[in-house]
Amino acid sequence: MITLGIDSGSLTTKAIVLIDNNIAGKCVLPTGEDGETSARSAVSNCLTQLNLNPENMNSIPVVATGIGAKSLTFVSQHKAITTCLARGIRYMLPQVRMIIDMGAESSTVIKINDRGRIVDWANHDKCASGTGLFLQQMAKLMAISIEEMSTISFKAKSRPEITSTCAVFAESEVISHIHRIPPTPMPDVVAGIYCSVASRILALCKRVGIEKEVAVTGGVALNRGLINIIEEEMGFKVLIPENPQLVAALGAAIIAGESAEKGIYR
Amino acid sequence: MIFTGIDIGSRGTKTVILQNDHILASTIRDTGPDSVKTAYSAINATLKDTGYTLDDINYTVATGYGRVLVPFANENISEISCHAKGINYYYPSVRTILDMGGQDCKAIRCDEKGNVTNFVMNDKCAGGTGRFLEMIAEVLNLPLSQIGDEALRSQRSTPFNTICAVFAKSEAITYLRRGISRSDILAGLNDEQSRYRKRFFHHRWYC
Numbered sequence: 001m002i003t004l005g006i007d008s009g010s011l012t013t014k015a016i017v018l019i020d021n022n023i024a025g026k027c028v029l030p031t032g033e034d035g036e037t038s039a040r041s042a043v044s045n046c047l048t049q050l051n052l053n054p055e056n057m058n059s060i061p062v063v064a065t066g067i068g069a070k071s072l073t074f075v076s077q078h079k080a081i082t083t084c085l086a087r088g089i090r091y092m093l094p095q096v097r098m099i100i101d102m103g104a105e106s107s108t109v110i111k112i113n114d115r116g117r118i119v120d121w122a123n124h125d126k127c128a129s130g131t132g133l134f135l136q137q138m139a140k141l142m143a144i145s146i147e148e149m150s151t152i153s154f155k156a157k158s159r160p161e162i163t164s165t166c167a168v169f170a171e172s173e174v175i176s177h178i179h180r181i182p183p184t185p186m187p188d189v190v191a192g193i194y195c196s197v198a199s200r201i202l203a204l205c206k207r208v209g210i211e212k213e214v215a216v217t218g219g220v221a222l223n224r225g226l227i228n229i230i231e232e233e234m235g236f237k238v239l240i241p242e243n244p245q246l247v248a249a250l251g252a253a254i255i256a257g258e259s260a261e262k263g264i265y266r
Numbered sequence: 267m268i269f270t271g272i273d274i275g276s277r278g279t280k281t282v283i284l285q286n287d288h289i290l291a292s293t294i295r296d297t298g299p300d301s302v303k304t305a306y307s308a309i310n311a312t313l314k315d316t317g318y319t320l321d322d323i324n325y326t327v328a329t330g331y332g333r334v335l336v337p338f339a340n341e342n343i344s345e346i347s348c349h350a351k352g353i354n355y356y357y358p359s360v361r362t363i364l365d366m367g368g369q370d371c372k373a374i375r376c377d378e379k380g381n382v383t384n385f386v387m388n389d390k391c392a393g394g395t396g397r398f399l400e401m402i403a404e405v406l407n408l409p410l411s412q413i414g415d416e417a418l419r420s421q422r423s424t425p426f427n428t429i430c431a432v433f434a435k436s437e438a439i440t441y442l443r444r445g446i447s448r449s450d451i452l453a454g455l456n457d458e459q460s461r462y463r464k465r466f467f468h469h470r471w472y473c
Contacts, residue, residue, distance in 0.1 A: 127429075179299075
């Protein structure tokens with residue numbers, strides 16, 4: 001059986017195709033202006049990878065999640081991002097009890113039990129502090145790429161404290177570090193930024209209570225430098241699934257399969 | 267008797283010279299990176315046409331976040347107390363002041379003598395501060411001085427769902443690309459900011 005999962009995020013749209021519960025195709029595209037268009041092209045992209053006709057989209061069970069899911073017209077069902085993440089992580093790393101999902105515009109922490117059910121969760125989406133957008137803005141400010149930022153952070157000798165929660169105020173703090181005499185070395189500034197993000201995430205984790213194993217998902221999980229500092233702050237190693245930004249889409253595709261088996265739709 | 271007040275804010279430095287309870291001169295300028303230098307240049311610019319020098323001033327009070335860096339000040343007083351005294355000079359009947367500065371936002375309660383009785387402050391987030399307006403003006407490619415009038419020309423304000431300056435900026439860019447007018451975007455932002463302030467102050471006040 002073929003099923004599809006779509007995660008329509010604020011910055012990127014992710015799609016995954018499952019054939020008999022095995023990942024057969026995947027795609028990550030920028031969301032752009034219109035969620036529907038990017039979701040459709042992500043799905044077409046996946047289906048053409050498998051030599052399937054994208055016209056057949058309507059005969060495949062599709063579950064959508066993410067912030068833009070409600071605006072998609074061609075899907076069979078919407079599911080909460082927390083549900084999809086829990087299901088996706090159970091497929092990839094069944095030992096995980098806590099998921100930290102770090103997206104472009106929000107961070108979510110989900111606690112799950114040994115049966116993969118959600119016990120508790122906490123989420124932060126009110127402001128840019130501690131999100132992917134925050135990191136992107138900092139990279140732009142320092143005129144380096146997100147990847148370079150991650151690489152140089154390992155060379156940091158100290159970690160200047162960035163005290164502001166607000167991304168705008170943190171930006172001024174970073175500017176004053178760069179223009180200080182003598183200037184704070186770039187790797188140290190980056191490490192300071194990562195520390196402030198890590199402390200924001202840690203506070204969110206503490207709201208639901210930290211439980212091992214911990215996995216980090218979402219696009220920000222690809223940032224090795226930040227993960228390194230999160231691990232230091234936590235005091236233990238975290239797990240990063242393969243393709244961390246696709247976990248919610250995977251969960252959606254699994255749910256699509258289960259619903260189809262139960263004959264809920266189509 | 268000549269008294270001066272100097273307010274070194276996060277973005278602007280303001281100076282007033284009082285002679286026998288009347289405003290003799292005043293200036294406003296950007297704070298810049300060196301507060302000590304700014305303090306001197308601000309006071310000298312204010313004194314310029316008055317015929318007095320720094321030595322003629324009987325007493326100086328410094329306020330604002332850079333108040334400790336004013337070398338010629340006789341006293342440092344928090345901007346909250348100064349706001350209450352200042353508004354009492356103009357409008358003795360005022361009991362609540364909403365102070366919207368460059369990097370923070372405060373609400374201050376005062377009595378008939380201009381003494382502070384209570385205050386709440388938001389300095390954690392750039393939402394609804396002068397800094398926020400600056401960022402938006404930049405995105406919309408308008409001078410800061412024009413965004414007020416531009417907002418008033420709006421026919422239908424665009425709904426914004428966020429007070430976060432970073433999110434609001436990207437939302438504004440999206441709306442611009444969709445062809446929504448700058449005045450409708452500004453009006454929407456103003457609506458959201460007002461709602462936010464009202465919520466924030468109500469919540470803090472009665473907690």
